[in-house]
Amino acid sequence: MTHSNCPRCGGRLARDNDSGRCAPCQAAERDRLSAPPVVPPSFWEHEPVRQALTERHLGRVIRAYRCHPYHGRVALPQTVVAGWLGITQPQLSRVENGPPLVYLDRLAHWAKLLCVPAQKLWFRLPDQHCWTDASLMGGATDGPHDEDQVPEQGGRAALAVNVEAPSQGGGATDRRRFNVLAALAGLAAGGHTYLLPGPPDRAPGNIGMEQVRLASSLVDDLRRADAAAGADLLCDVAIQAHARLSTWAAQATYSREVGDALQSALADLSIEAAWLAIDAERRPEARPYLHEAITRARIADDPRVEVRALTHLSLLIRESQPGESLHCAEAALRVSAGWATPRLTTLLHLRRAHAYAVLRDASAFSREMSKARQELDRGAHDDDQGFVHFVNAQELNGIEGISYLALGRPARAVQSLRAIPANPSPGHRRNQVYYAVRLSEAAHRQGDVNEAARIALDALPAVGQINSKRVTQHLAQMRWNLAASRHATKTTRQFVDAYDWAVSL
Incomplete structure (x- = not known):
């Protein structure tokens, strides 16, 4: 046997050493x-x-x-x-x-x-200070920017919440957390670290319009990040920022004008926290935020914020209290009469249509869907609020499809859900994946287990990237439905195996 050296310490190995390590190194690594x-x-x-x-x-x-x-x-x-x-x-x-x-x-x-x-590494570790990195502050990134990227305005760092994955592959692995950090980047860039998760910094004793604008911009950032990646990681960010800002507002001083604007901004942040809780399937946490938002909106005499809160409350209670859901949508229509844009009115009629479907009132459902289509055909408007950006043909077909599921008409549900465009913009990706999973459910309820499995299998990779528990729970239910099917096929087994392998990692 020839002499050799220990690869760990470089020491000379004895002729009879066949382990490839010297004795001290073996002892050090027992x-x-x-x-x-x-x-x-x-x-x-x-x-x-x-x-x-x-x-x-x-x-x-x-x-x-x-x-x-x-x-x-x-x-x-x-x-x-x-x-x-x-x-x-x-x-x-x-x-x-x-x-x-x-x-x-x-x-x-x-x-x-x-x-x-x-x-x-090609991804960032959680303890890295990513929000100080140039790639999150509007500088160069590893991949191409989406056309909807936020431009730099008013000295505030641009937030690349819709950055595409690098072409080399692998960049999508940290896209979900990237969106979270991008939502935080504006706070850190503006020096407002007292709103960030973690030990609180000392907040200013006086609130001005600059701080109110910060809270409003944070809502916009959270909304864009959520549309691209879902709510699971963002929910706690929004709740933390809301708690910090609410506590600060209760202790600081400000003018009457700033106070009204602050109430509206806090109400908006409450609504966003509620929506993220809904999408993360943390629904019990959502309702208090919406009630708070309605109260703050009325204090500030801000009907637009009140309508947003009522629209989300209608969504939240649709399954458990469909009658109350109808009343919330009707109240929103009443409050917004005279100034509502077509897309807002479309959304409110869709809320009512789905609630009627849960109540099994097919006639009223059809009536509300017709009104929604008429409003959507009127097109976008310069006064559209940010929270209605997702109201388009995809959303109308999606709500129609899942409403037909609630009415027990899976064939019509399949027809509506198949009409959804195949290539939505990145900002609407989460909703498109959600409706793809519901299409799988509709196909299964129609009796076509093979098609249900094929659709679910196609959606599986995207579900792992959008970070929405509302979506993942529907897919998990499809897994159990297909695994329990008496008509198992090669495709159903392939989906079940792929799903089990994905969740085991």
Whole structure:
């Protein structure tokens, strides 16, 4: 046997040493069954590791890590590394040999566990101060900007909440958290860190219009980020900012003019927090925010904010209290009479149509849908409020489709949901995926399990990226429906297996 050196410390190995490690290094790493070893910086320059990092595939990075010469002549077993990662050996095998991971929380956790240098990663770790990075402040980014990106205005940093994934692949992995950090970027850029999650900074003792405009702009940022990525990560951000701003408003001083504007801004933030709670399936948390918003809107004598709150309240209670949902939409129509734009009126008629469907009143449902179509045909208006940006033909067909499901008419539901455009703008992606999952449900209720599985399988990758528990719960129900079907097919089994594999990672 020839002499060789220990790859860990460089020491000379004895002729009869067949482990590939010297005795001190073996002793130093006897606890490797419970935790990864500490590796030198040169470890990450090994060509297979460098190549895997370049490919933006964490599974291949883990495989290159296991097979690194630093560990000796024999690669680390998958069972050992799987134990570090908190998964099973078969799961690790699928991670190493399957498609790249797309869930940032898993990527970040494993990268930190293995101590991969942050500068070598293609995504940002949670403890990095991303909101100070140039790419979040309107500077260069890894990928092309969406046409709806927010321009820089009034000295406030532009928030790239709709940035597309890099063409090299892998950039979509941190898009969901990127949207959250982008929503926070405006606060940090403006020096208003006392509204950020974490230990509170000292807030100014006086509130002026600048701070009111900040609260209003935060709502806009949250709305855009939510449209692109869903609510699960954003909900707590909105709740935290609302709590900070409400506490500050109760303690600070301000003029009567600022006070009215502040009430409206706080009401708007309450509405956004409520909507994010609805989409995150945290519905019990939403109602108090909407009641607060209605109260603040009336104090400020702001009917536009009151109508927004009533519109969201109608949505929130539609399934549990459809009669009250109708009354909320009717009240919103009454308050907005004389100034409502066509798209706002369309939305209110859609709210009433769906509530009538839940009540199984097909005639009233059809009447409200006809009114909604007539209003939508009148087109957009310069006075459209931001919260009605999603009201378009896709939304009308989607509401019609799920209303037909509530009426027990799945064939008509399939017809309406299939009419939804296949390629919506990025800002409407979440709703398009939601309606795709509901189309799968309609096909299943119609008796076409094979088509239901095919639609659900096509939607599965997108569902993992939009971060909306309202959507994921519908897809989970489809998984159980198809798994329990007596008419299992190759496609249904393929979807169930793909779904189970996705949630196991």
